[in-house]
Amino acid sequence: MRRLPVVPSAIACVLLVAALADRTAPAASVPEVLIGDVLPLTGNFASLGQQYLWAGQTVEDIINNDYADLAVPLGPGKGFSGLGGAPARFIIRDDQSRGDLARTIAEQLITVNRVHWLNGDGTSGNTSIIQPVVESYGIPMSCHPCASPTLTEKGYKWYWRTGPNDRTMVASLFSFLTEWPGHGGPKDLKTVAVFTCDNLFCQDNRKIANELLPKLGFQIVLDLTTKTGATTLASEVQRLQAANPDILFLVQYPPETSIFQGDAKRAGFTPKVIATSNGAYSDQTWLEAQKKTNGGAGWIGRDPTAIDLVHDRPSWKKVNEIYRKYSRGQNMGELAMREITGLLWMADTINRAKSVEPAALAKAAMETDTPPEQLIIDYKGIRFDKNHQNELATGVVTQIGWDGEKHTVWPWELAKRAGFKVLHPNPGWQERESKPKPAS
Amino acid sequence: MTLLLQAIVNGLEMGFLYALVAVGLTIIWGLMEMINFAHGEFLMLGMFGAWWASVAFGLDPLVALVPVGLAMYGLGVLVYRQLMRRVQRGDPFTQIFATVGLLFLLQNSAVAVFTSDYRYLSNTLLTRLSDANLHILGITVGVPLLIGALLALVLFLGLYLLIDRTEFGLALQATAEDREAAMLVGIRPQKMFAVAWGLGAALVAVAGTILANFFAVFPQVGFPFTVLAYAIVALGGFGSILGTLLAALLVGVVQSVTTVYLPPAFKDAFVFASYIVIGLCRPQGLFGRF
Numbered sequence: 001m002r003r004l005p006v007v008p009s010a011i012a013c014v015l016l017v018a019a020l021a022d023r024t025a026p027a028a029s030v031p032e033v034l035i036g037d038v039l040p041l042t043g044n045f046a047s048l049g050q051q052y053l054w055a056g057q058t059v060e061d062i063i064n065n066d067y068a069d070l071a072v073p074l075g076p077g078k079g080f081s082g083l084g085g086a087p088a089r090f091i092i093r094d095d096q097s098r099g100d101l102a103r104t105i106a107e108q109l110i111t112v113n114r115v116h117w118l119n120g121d122g123t124s125g126n127t128s129i130i131q132p133v134v135e136s137y138g139i140p141m142s143c144h145p146c147a148s149p150t151l152t153e154k155g156y157k158w159y160w161r162t163g164p165n166d167r168t169m170v171a172s173l174f175s176f177l178t179e180w181p182g183h184g185g186p187k188d189l190k191t192v193a194v195f196t197c198d199n200l201f202c203q204d205n206r207k208i209a210n211e212l213l214p215k216l217g218f219q220i221v222l223d224l225t226t227k228t229g230a231t232t233l234a235s236e237v238q239r240l241q242a243a244n245p246d247i248l249f250l251v252q253y254p255p256e257t258s259i260f261q262g263d264a265k266r267a268g269f270t271p272k273v274i275a276t277s278n279g280a281y282s283d284q285t286w287l288e289a290q291k292k293t294n295g296g297a298g299w300i301g302r303d304p305t306a307i308d309l310v311h312d313r314p315s316w317k318k319v320n321e322i323y324r325k326y327s328r329g330q331n332m333g334e335l336a337m338r339e340i341t342g343l344l345w346m347a348d349t350i351n352r353a354k355s356v357e358p359a360a361l362a363k364a365a366m367e368t369d370t371p372p373e374q375l376i377i378d379y380k381g382i383r384f385d386k387n388h389q390n391e392l393a394t395g396v397v398t399q400i401g402w403d404g405e406k407h408t409v410w411p412w413e414l415a416k417r418a419g420f421k422v423l424h425p426n427p428g429w430q431e432r433e434s435k436p437k438p439a440s
Numbered sequence: 441m442t443l444l445l446q447a448i449v450n451g452l453e454m455g456f457l458y459a460l461v462a463v464g465l466t467i468i469w470g471l472m473e474m475i476n477f478a479h480g481e482f483l484m485l486g487m488f489g490a491w492w493a494s495v496a497f498g499l500d501p502l503v504a505l506v507p508v509g510l511a512m513y514g515l516g517v518l519v520y521r522q523l524m525r526r527v528q529r530g531d532p533f534t535q536i537f538a539t540v541g542l543l544f545l546l547q548n549s550a551v552a553v554f555t556s557d558y559r560y561l562s563n564t565l566l567t568r569l570s571d572a573n574l575h576i577l578g579i580t581v582g583v584p585l586l587i588g589a590l591l592a593l594v595l596f597l598g599l600y601l602l603i604d605r606t607e608f609g610l611a612l613q614a615t616a617e618d619r620e621a622a623m624l625v626g627i628r629p630q631k632m633f634a635v636a637w638g639l640g641a642a643l644v645a646v647a648g649t650i651l652a653n654f655f656a657v658f659p660q661v662g663f664p665f666t667v668l669a670y671a672i673v674a675l676g677g678f679g680s681i682l683g684t685l686l687a688a689l690l691v692g693v694v695q696s697v698t699t700v701y702l703p704p705a706f707k708d709a710f711v712f713a714s715y716i717v718i719g720l721c722r723p724q725g726l727f728g729r730f
């Protein structure tokens with residue numbers, strides 16, 4: 001029998017034991033919980049990334065400081081009580097809105113920084129690139145505002161999402177349009193033009209619309225995809241105008257949306273309904289800009305929460321106060337709310353796991369049953385299905401009023417509470433000009 | 441037919457704006473044969489300049505284009521003296537890396553100073569006219585875009601006269617063609633290069649102040665325009681001011697007309713396809729000199 005070399009074997013054993021000891025350290029010995037946060041802080045999606053950055057800073061603040069009267073997970077008390085009061089430390093890295101860089105950074109965060117949880121990148125396309133890396137290393141990962149249904153449909157073991165996916169939210173939008181006639185709405189909405197950008201997020205929305213609309217009795221008269229980063233959309237508007245749809249389903253980012261608005265105004269294009277899905281409709285700066293022009297009045301969109309009603313929640317107000325410390329005074333938009341809700345759930349999961357060991361975290365994540373009272377958003381709670389998608393995340397339909405604010409119009413029970421009379425038809429450009437502008 | 445005519449008119453209006461964006465590059469790249477990947481970032485700074493002048497001082501972008509243009513002229517000269525002069529005689533790759541570095545520096549500085557928020561100008565002279573349209577033979581011509589296009593045309597013609605009809609312009613061209621020969625007749629090439637960079641930066645920034653009326657202002661706004669500007673300069677012919685104008689109009693019309701009849705994804709594909717066709721048949725571009 002061959003003898004193993006003694007010295008190398010001993011060194012290997014020591015290293016193995018050291019490595020195992022590090023991964024399975026007892027709860028109380030964790031000096032801090034490391035959260036890797038890969039975000040698009042520069043590049044094309046930087047406006048989204050900065051909201052997620054502020055959301056992360058808000059949650060780190062909530063975890064590490066004692067907010068005794070804040071009724072959200074880890075609000076009262078300092079640090080993770082389940083880990084002997086260990087604080088959280090977010091390690092934030094900028095991926096420049098590039099999937100390849102996001103992948104490299106994710107790998108570094110896992111292997112060099114030894115993070116216990118990875119969050120990011122906030123866009124579905126780049127997140128889908130990070131997912132296989134995280135899966136191969138076997139640590140928990142989340143992206144809460146990422147809405148592409150495919151992210152939770154690939155059978156990944158280590159990926160969780162608390163936010164609703166596009167299917168849920170787009171279905172909400174079309175449910176509203178279908179049920180609207182029964183609630184005093186117009187009965188003549190039959191045709192739809194779908195106008196989307198070309199990335200994963202837009203194309204998912206497009207596919208869902210193409211799948212759902214015919215089933216609901218709508219006829220798609222035009223389906224146009226345009227390049228992200230367009231400098232003009234005048235010809236696209238010409239084609240939309242020629243198709244003359246009752247409903248325009250528009251999924252575009254803020255720069256393209258404002259180009260569309262300019263070209264549509266010039267061409268006098270006014271469909272009866274403009275229905276949007278995220279993109280500009282979720283961007284606080286675009287929404288604020290509409291208050292100076294009435295440009296968004298009458299636009300209908302999907303949201304994960306009744307944004308006009310959520311302000312009444314004391315926890316929302318307090319969290320928003322903390323958020324404003326980091327956001328140069330901006331209020332939380334719905335993307336930030338989705339991210340904060342998800343990160344607070346992550347903190348709660350780590351706390352309940354009483355460990356940073358991946359298997360324990362995964363077990364705690366799957367045992368989640370968070371009631372709606374603990375959330376700053378209108379989900380019916382947090383509970384995961386077999387794909388790690390929160391099955392209690394909901395979609396809400398809102399409309400921008402003449403006051404420039406979003407008002408809930410669906411589901412009907414929330415709409416009743418909001419008490420807003422739906423604007424219909426979508427106002428013409430002349431009317432938008434003549435009405436007083438909320439910002440002035 | 442109306443659809444086609446409308447598309448052509450839309451394309452021409454955008455084409456004039458593209459021309460103003462591209463002409464700065466014509467001077468730096470086309471005339472001086474120096475590469476500048478940060479061209480779009482100068483445009484972005486012009487847009488932020490217009491936004492800042494409007495928010496801080498209530499200046500309309502059409503007024504702000506004068507101080508913004510002057511400030512950007514200074515920045516262009518500074519960039520040449522501090523950066524490009526040092527890499528000018530080196531490998532073209534050095535110029536590429538230097539200007540790519542400049543691109544990231546300017547873009548990320550804008551993120552740091554202004555954040556990545558989208559900003560919009562409202563209540564400017566052109567946005568107030570956004571309802572005004574001319575209707576000619578069933579064709580709608582938006583007045584604000586028409587004013588922007590005419591302004592671009594005036595600036596463009598001014599530049600054409602400066603480069604082609606003045607001693608200064610001839611000195612600039614002479615420097616571009618043969619630096620040593622230019623020195624023999626008393627022209628200081630370093631000064632000419634610095635002026636070219638100043639002019640290039642100022643012109644694209646002025647284009648930015650006009651575009652700020654129509655587009656969201658944000659740190660990454662320059663990139664799509666840079667891509668188009670490179671295609672336009674190459675299509676029009678290196679160093680040809682008039683060629684740049686015609687190429688820009690062609691690009692505007694090609695973009696607009698193809699989108700009316702084909703999926704919009706082909707919009708830029710046809711722009712670059714037309715560049716390839718002209719490149720194969722006439723490699724010096726439509727009005728190139730070599």
